[in-house]
Amino acid sequence: MSFENLNLIEPILKALKTEGYTAPTPIQEQSIPIILERKDLLGCAQTGTGKTAAFAIPILQILETGKKHEGLRTIKCLILTPTRELAIQIGESFAAYGRHTGLKHTVIFGGVSQGSQVSALKSGVDILIATPGRLLDLINQKFVHLHYLKIFVLDEADRMLDMGFIHDVKKIITKIPEKRQTLFFSATMPDEIQKLANTILVNPEKVEVTPVSSTADTIDQSVYFVEKGDKKKLLIHMLNDKAIKSALVFTRTKHGADKITKDLIKAGIKAEAIHGNKSQNARQRALSGFKNGQIKALIATDIAARGIDIDELSHVINYELPNVPETYVHRIGRTGRAGSSGIAFSLCDEEEMEYLKDIQKVIGREIPVMEEQPYHMRAAAYIFSQSTKKKGGSSKKPGQRPEGSPAKTGSPRRRFGNRRK
Known part of the structure; x- marks a missing residue:
């Protein structure tokens, strides 16, 4: 056709x-x-x-x-x-x-x-x-x-x-x-x-054209279990990998986006934040710099990022997992667009494990765990499996869907830039 x-x-x-x-x-x-x-x-x-x-x-x-x-x-x-x-x-x-x-x-x-x-x-x-x-x-x-x-x-x-x-x-x-x-x-x-x-x-x-709340098959997904206090270090470690050419990094709040941006700049990584408190000119400058390769990491809130359309965006990183599973689908959909391949990483601390299970239930797949990374939470598999047993066998929060059975952690990935063959 x-x-x-x-x-x-x-x-x-x-x-x-x-x-x-x-x-x-x-x-x-x-x-x-x-x-x-x-x-x-x-x-x-x-x-x-x-x-x-x-x-x-x-x-x-x-x-x-x-x-x-x-x-x-x-x-x-x-x-x-x-x-x-x-x-x-x-x-x-x-x-x-x-x-x-x-x-x-x-x-x-x-x-x-x-x-x-x-x-x-x-x-x-x-x-x-x-x-x-x-x-x-x-x-x-x-x-x-x-x-x-x-x-x-x-x-x-x-x-x-x-x-x-x-x-x-x-x-x-x-x-x-x-x-x-x-x-x-x-x-x-x-x-x-x-x-x-x-x-x-x-x-x-x-x-x-796709099942509701499904993620594109062209997106290679993985999750990193990490202590909350180590997230900043892990993000910097990831972005220093040359395999990541451009990364759209998601955070839940505007304040969080600004803080992460300052931390990355301090570590020598070119980054800009984009969110509702930024002026339109500042948002457009950040977006233009990201599109032309002057900025490696664009730190965004969900609302600000919904309209971002960037060809050949290599990576999406969830610095914080969303508490609404469908938002995860929208986030990682910024890469792997229109048939091209893409990579999505998620940093998950102990408090976010319930969100991860909700996400896996909605997308209908288990997200493989990357264990070969310097800040891996060693007790992650046990904590993850136990979280479904809380409150009489359910980790359901007000306004959230019931939890499914514990997900497997999957096999470790070797390198940040690996793509599905």
Whole structure:
């Protein structure tokens, strides 16, 4: 299957060729024909599957080949996304795939002055990519008018829920035409997200390219049992390995991200932090430095990293395990994207072993343990097996799923840079 087989117009095929795209990913192959037929779509796809192109390409074709309004351009497509970084990435995709069309797009998000965004809107755009808060603000100021909207895309719906944006999303939906094409994408489908999908989609086609909460087979995963006080030393030891060319390091808090960054810089490792307290310019500088190789380690919180899209990212490191198993899937999905290989390491202390079992249950596999490392917690296997026996045979915490049986530790890995053969 090639893009030529998807009945795409020449301006888009030319742009895809420039980008080096030859064959569509599974979600692109399945979604593009459905969207071109003007049907509603429910897409369940994890990060790194080529989802943005799956909706951007057919949207560009629909708008390019459709009737254009006379006079000032009107917003015909709205893409709603949870983070500034993801909005910017989507904007870059529309610029790349639509470079040979006559369509205009703009991106609006909070945390920066609205002046340039308002100017772009006043000059007229066909496609608007927005985060919920800034969009509602500009709608209320009457700078955004959605009367002529034809296509509505809700991207990363589950993250919208996690970030508390669902009420804003529902407000926005009341302000767009009922007669429209709706494309709904989510990596996971919790009950509230399924209910939202049911209320805004009309006879949708469903595309599910991977099982819910599964991790890509191209990602080589391993876990390091380590005392909490030794985590910083182990991270520095790992990043000093030349096999790690670039690493996206996850921490739970903004303060933690800043602290780890200072520790790495002190150890002579080029690092930057990216999180919600950073200015937009600082976040973009850090991201650019990471993409061009000037920075080896980018330390990020989950929300800030959701929109990061970096080709050939070699490693993801969980400095702290997330307490929500699905977040682990989102994190390591930043590597091993669109069929390429990647490596994911997780540093697990005694307090996080219950999180590890939850993660293994959700992804349906045991994560091999790396024992050949200088800070290995010797009692780890015993502590890990005993943690399921607490509280009458369950380590279940309030709001968490029941635990499964103890996982095996697996065989040790030899080297940080080893990839699955």
